[in-house]
Amino acid sequence: xxxxxxxxxxxxxxxxxxxxxxxxxxxxxxxxxxxxxxxxxxxxxxxxxxxxxxxxxxxxxxxxxxxxxxxxxxxxxxxxxxxxxxxxxxxxxxxxxxxxxxxxxxxxxxxxxxxxxxxxxxxxxxxxxxxxxxxxxxxxxxxxxxxxxxxxxxxxxxxxxxxxxxxxxxxxxxxxxxxxxxxxxxxxxxxxxxxxxxxxxxxxxxxxxxxxxxxxxxxxxxxxxxxxxxxxxxxxxxxxxxxxxxxxxxxxxxxxxxxxxxxxxxxxxxxxxxxxxxxxxxxxxxxxxxxxxxxxxxxxxxxxxxxxxxxxxxxxxxxxxxxxxxxxxxxxxxxxxxxxxxxxxxxxxxxxxxxxxxxxxxxxxxxxxxxxxxxxxxxxxxxxxxxxxxxxxxxxxxxxxxxxxxxxxxxxxxxxxxxxxxxxxxxxxxxxxxxxxxxxxxxxxxxxxxxxxxxxxxxxxxxxxxxxxxxxxxxxxxxxxxxxxxxxxxxxxxxxxxxxxxxxxxxxxxxxxxxxxxxxxxxxxxxxxxxxxxxxxxxxxxxxxxxxxxxxxxxxxxxxxxxxxxxxxxxxxxxxxxxxxxxxxxxxxxxxxxxxxxxxxxxxxxxxxxxxxxxxxxxxxxxxxxxxxxxxxxxxxxxxxxxxxxxxxxxxxxxxxxxxxxxxxxxxxxxxxxxxxxxxxxxxxxxxxxxxxxxxxxxxxxxxxxxxxxxxxxxxxxxxxxxxxxxxxxxxxxxxxxxxxxxxxxxxxxxxxxxxxxxxxxxxxxxxxxxxxxxxxxxxxxxxxxxxxxxxxxxxxxxxxxxxxxxxxxxxxxxxxxxxxxxxxxxxxxxx
Numbered sequence: 161x162x163x164x165x166x167x168x169x170x171x172x173x174x175x176x177x178x179x180x181x182x183x184x185x186x187x188x189x190x191x192x193x194x195x196x197x198x199x200x201x202x203x204x205x206x207x208x209x210x211x212x213x214x215x216x217x218x219x220x221x222x223x224x225x226x227x228x229x230x231x232x233x234x235x236x237x238x239x240x241x242x243x244x245x246x247x248x249x250x251x252x253x254x255x256x257x258x259x260x261x262x263x264x265x266x267x268x269x270x271x272x273x274x275x276x277x278x279x280x281x282x283x284x285x286x287x288x289x290x291x292x293x294x295x296x297x298x299x300x301x302x303x304x305x306x307x308x309x310x311x312x313x314x315x316x317x318x319x320x321x322x323x324x325x326x327x328x329x330x331x332x333x334x335x336x337x338x339x340x341x342x343x344x345x346x347x348x349x350x351x352x353x354x355x356x357x358x359x360x361x362x363x364x365x366x367x368x369x370x371x372x373x374x375x376x377x378x379x380x381x382x383x384x385x386x387x388x389x390x391x392x393x394x395x396x397x398x399x400x401x402x403x404x405x406x407x408x409x410x411x412x413x414x415x416x417x418x419x420x421x422x423x424x425x426x427x428x429x430x431x432x433x434x435x436x437x438x439x440x441x442x443x444x445x446x447x448x449x450x451x452x453x454x455x456x457x458x459x460x461x462x463x464x465x466x467x468x469x470x471x472x473x474x475x476x477x478x479x480x481x482x483x484x485x486x487x488x489x490x491x492x493x494x495x496x497x498x499x500x501x502x503x504x505x506x507x508x509x510x511x512x513x514x515x516x517x518x519x520x521x522x523x524x525x526x527x528x529x530x531x532x533x534x535x536x537x538x539x540x541x542x543x544x545x546x547x548x549x550x551x552x553x554x555x556x557x558x559x560x561x562x563x564x565x566x567x568x569x570x571x572x573x574x575x576x577x578x579x580x581x582x583x584x585x586x587x588x589x590x591x592x593x594x595x596x597x598x599x600x601x602x603x604x605x606x607x608x609x610x611x612x613x614x615x616x617x618x619x620x621x622x623x624x625x626x627x628x629x630x631x632x633x634x635x636x637x638x639x640x641x642x643x644x645x646x647x648x649x650x651x652x653x654x655x656x657x658x659x660x661x662x663x664x665x666x667x668x669x670x671x672x673x674x675x676x677x678x679x680x681x682x683x684x685x686x687x688x689x690x691x692x693x694x695x696x697x698x699x700x701x702x703x704x705x706x707x708x709x710x711x712x713x714x715x716x717x718x719x720x721x722x723x724x725x726x727x728x729x730x731x732x733x734x735x736x737x738x739x740x741x742x743x744x745x746x747x748x749x750x751x752x753x754x755x756x757x758x759x760x761x762x763x764x765x766x767x768x769x770x771x772x773x774x775x776x777x778x779x780x781x782x783x784x785x786x787x788x789x790x791x792x793x794x795x796x797x798x799x800x801x802x803x804x805x806x807x808x809x810x811x812x813x814x815x816x817x818x819x820x821x822x823x824x825x826x827x828x829x830x831x832x833x834x835x836x837x838x839x840x841x842x843x844x845x846x847x848x849x850x851x852x853x854x855x856x857x858x859x860x861x862x863x864x865x866x867x868x869x870x871x872x873x874x875x876x877x878x879x880x881x882x883x884x885x886x887x888x889x890x891x892x893x894x895x896x897x898x899x900x901x902x903x904x905x906x907x908x909x910x911x912x913x914x915x916x917x918x919x920x921x922x923x924x925x926x927x928x929x930x931x932x933x934x935x936x937x938x939x940x941x942x943x944x945x946x947x948x949x950x951x952x953x954x955x956x957x958x959x960x961x962x963x964x965x966x967x968x969x970x971x972x973x974x975x976x977x978x979x980x981x982x983x984x985x986x987x988x989x990x991x992x
Contacts, residue, residue: 199516206510207520210253212385213506214240214525217551219405219536220544221256224322225264226331227273227495229407232256233529234494238485240522243497246481248474249445250515251452253507254485257498258551259310259440262317262335263432263585264496269333270421271429273493277416279426280490283433287483290434296442296475305569306576306592307439308560313580313588314436315555318548325545326357328403335581352399353542356391360546363387382506384547391543403541407533415493432586433496441482441499445473448499451508502551572596605629607653609637618647625653626660634660638667644674650681764800771801778804781835783828783914784847785811785854789942792847804839806831810854810910811846812876815917825873829921836923836933844918847938848911855880855906879917880910892962894939894948911937911950912962939964 214236222232239254247254257264267276290296320338321331328350332338367383369375378386395402419426449472478499485497507517528536564573575595580588607624618641626634641647649664656664668678778801782792786807796803806828813832814825835841848855857870858877883889884906892899892908899905915937918924927933937950948964 198514199520200513202511202513203517204520206507206512206517207524209382209510210503210507210517210521211524211528213382214253214255214503214521215528215536216384216388216539216544216547217502218256218525219539220548220551221258221261222495223325223405223541223544224261224318224331224548225495226268227264227276228493229405230529231273231493231495233525234492235489235497237522237526237529238489238492238494239497240525241519242488242522243481243485243499244515244518244522246477246484247499247515247518248477248481249448249499251504251507251512251518252441252445252448252473252478252499253503253518253521254441254482254497254499255503256495257437257440258318258500258502258548258555259314259436259498260433260496261548261552262314262321263429263436265321265331266333266584267429267433271419271426274415274417275419275421277490277493278419279429279433280494280496281416281487282419282426282430282490283437283496284483284486284488284490286430286434287438287486288480289483290438291476291478291480291483294476296438296479302439303569303572303592303596304560305564305567305572306589306596307443308557308564309573309576309592310436310580310585310589311440311443312556312560312573313577314585315552316577317581318552318555322545322549322552326354326542326549328353328542352395352402353540356395356399356402356540356542357546357549359394360387360391360543361550363390364547364550388539388543388547391546392539395540395543396538399540405537405539405541405544407537416490428586432584435589436585437482437486437496437498438479441478442475444499444501444504445475445478447501448504448508449473451505455508502554569596569599572599604655607633609633611637611640616646618645619650620647621650621652623652625655626651626664627655627657628659631659631663634663638663641671643671644676645671646677647671648679648681652682768800776801776804776839778802778835778839779842780804781806781832781839781841781844782847783807783811783813783845783918785809785849785852787849787852790847790849790940795940795947804831804835804841809870809873810852810858810877811848811914812854812873812910813846813914813917814876815879815920816922825876832918832921833923836927842932843934843936844924845936845938846911846914846918847940848907849940850904850907850942850944852903852907852910855910856903859902859906877910880906880913883913884909890962892950892964895951895963895965908939908962908964911939911964915950937962937964 215233218232218236219229220232222229236255239256243252243254244250264276267279271279317335317338320335320342323342324331324338324345327345329345329348332341364383364387367381367386368379370378395404482497482499489495489497507521510517512518561570561573564570572592572595576588576592578588579591582588583591604625604627607622607626607630609623609630610621612619612621620637620641622630622634624630671678780803782796782803782805784790784792784805784807786809792803792805792807793799808828813828816829832844835844854874854877857874858881861871861874884891889909891905892912894908899908915935918935919928924933924935928935939948939950940946941948947967949967951963951965
């Protein structure tokens with residue numbers, strides 16, 4: 161029987177029935193097609209929110225490209241309706257491509273608008289072809305530094321061009337020319353347009369950050385809409401002569417024509433439009449997947465209907481849908497279409513549940529283009545230019561810069577941006593690829609091998625990647641060492657090819673045959689298994705914990721355990737083909753023991769032998785739940801002999817003198833007495849955790865619950881339930897937020913209550929009075945892998961607040977509550 165069960169509802173059986181009924185064959189298959197188009201209230205609300213963002217952005221991008229303004233609305237409508245209906249990312253919103261702003265503006269200058277529409281058609285057909293060839297994943301194989309550098313370079317170019325429009329003028333033909341002409345434009349600018357642009361930018365920045373109740377109410381209105389509407393109203397009252405949107409009649413709308421020009425140049429243009437639009441769409445699709453998964457994980461589990469499970473996007477289907485949308489957009493005189501991160505993130509944040517929100521947003525754009533022409537023509541061009549300028553600046557993502565710098569690829573990133581700004585998008589991508597290849601070759605070829613001797617022991621240090629290029633130097637360095645040597649080989653690199661491996665293996669075999677002692681380490685000094693055995697282990701021993709059972713790659717379906725109805729109400733259906741429990745459990749036990757004896761035992765045998773000879777001297781008693789997800793040695797970074805651990809269902813501490821009606825249990829009390837009086841521990845920690853099935857059982861227990869052994873034990877947690885419901889005690893909380901639901905509240909309160917039980921034990925009370933023992937409360941959030949320590953908060957008038965403060969990473973002995981670091985000295989605020 162599982163001691164603790166996750167708080168979320170178990171839908172495994174229902175999901176399996178839905179999967180079979182819906183015809184799911186692969187994990188990444190697209191969502192099933194239903195018989196009719198369904199629109200939920202959340203989708204309708206989200207579609208309106210995205211529509212209010214899309215209209216000003218579509219007009220602004222059309223202004224930035226010097227394209228017909230109606231073309232921006234056409235592409236937004238087609239992107240929403242066509243790409244939304246056919247795409248493999250249901251929540252992604254497509255429309256005019258911000259990444260293609262510079263490219264499209266250049267194409268319009270060179271070939272004219274009608275030929276640019278034909279180029280868009282060609283790019284769409286090429287996308288359909290690549291999607292049919294399942295090349296979408298391959299497109300994402302380009303180095304992230306190149307992709308993010310390309311988008312950042314485009315964003316800088318967009319911002320430089322839109323500054324001129326904000327200042328009341330017109331942009332130049334290139335980013336470099338825009339930068340050089342900026343001082344002259346500043347000297348000639350009329351104050352009306354810059355002030356309207358500045359107002360728009362100010363509102364875009366401030367609107368999402370309005371404080372208080374008014375801010376939460378106003379925040380429901382998209383910042384883009386609020387900024388453009390406010391700027392339009394101010395311009396109508398103070399600057400009637402300012403340049404505004406001019407939407408021509410639909411009867412004069414320009415359609416594509418047969419391209420005229422050099423074939424090679426036109427083919428390059430088609431390829432450039434296809435590349436940028438595809439990369440922008442696929443990156444946005446991946447981002448939507450992450451945002452959707454985060455929304456499901458952070459959704460409150462308070463009894464409301466659960467959000468549908470998140471399925472990964474079908475990127476090939478998405479690429480084909482983008483191709484169809486671009487083909488249609490080009491045929492009817494629209495801009496190139498791509499998935500947009502701004503519109504898509506707004507769609508996810510607004511609570512969209514299906515592709516209905518995306519399609520409806522396209523319908524609203526289409527209706528506005530037909531019915532709201534007069535209202536749209538009041539919008540100042542400076543406001544739209546300011547909106548697009550902010551979008552361009554946001555394309556320079558500082559999180560991406562930090563990540564690229566961390567992985568030592570900033571040179572590639574910077575080269576790509578420079579190439580895009582100076583030469584163009586396609587040329588910038590090519591420059592980025594060349595620099596990335598050069599950097600990779602430099603890293604592969606740059607290997608330093610040194611040999612040093614100290615007190616008769618040699619150190620061979622290899623810095624860099626060990627490839628066949630380094631084999632001659634490696635052989636010379638190893639050959640200089642005498643036979644039967646005592647040596648340490650320090651390997652500081654993440655790659656070793658077969659030639660280098662054989663060189664080291666042959667030398668190792670020869671040295672050990674002559675009595676030599678060879679030890680392999682990483683740069684930090686941690687031991688690495690010998691080359692002969694390392695290839696047979698999929699988990700390197702004595703490294704940070706990774707996913708469990710990595711030594712057992714076989715996927716086995718476990719039979720359903722018999723669980724008390726008090727703990728789990730909806731057990732999953734048993735799998736008929738599941739192997740017997742004895743065979744499965746025995747296989748995993750034997751495999752784990754074998755892996756330990758092969759990989760870990762040689763590393764810990766010396767330490768365990770010392771502990772066996774000296775006896776245990778733990779400094780802490782750790783009382784926690786028996787939940788299998790709680791790995792105490794991992795979350796406390798402890799090893800053998802550090803913790804004296806007591807685990808039970810619900811991390812309960814029965815108070816001394818428990819009445820017989822509740823069932824006397826002395827096992828925990830015996831462990832406490834032994835730890836305090838015999839082992840002499842310095843501290844005791846009571847650790848609860850998120851998703852505790854014992855706490856869920858206490859909350860959901862009915863009066864007629866059968867008095868099973870499990871229930872008789874859980875009755876020791878009833879004081880925690882009473883404490884949570886009492887008006888005489890403040891609610892325990894996590895610093896910075898309240899508990900997400902009643903289960904988490906009870907998990908926190910239970911830790912506080914069990915500490916009260918702990919103080920009632922005679923041995924604990926005696927040591928506390930002497931000042932030689934500390935008590936700590938701890939809460940571990942499994943899903944966040946985050947530990948919290950119990951501190952004493954500010955009094956609320958009914959007693960001290962019980963606050964669990966976040967433990968900050970990398971700060972030894974400190975807790976971070978989000979605003980300050982709290983000292984954990986014995987006389988500080990920790991509950992003792």
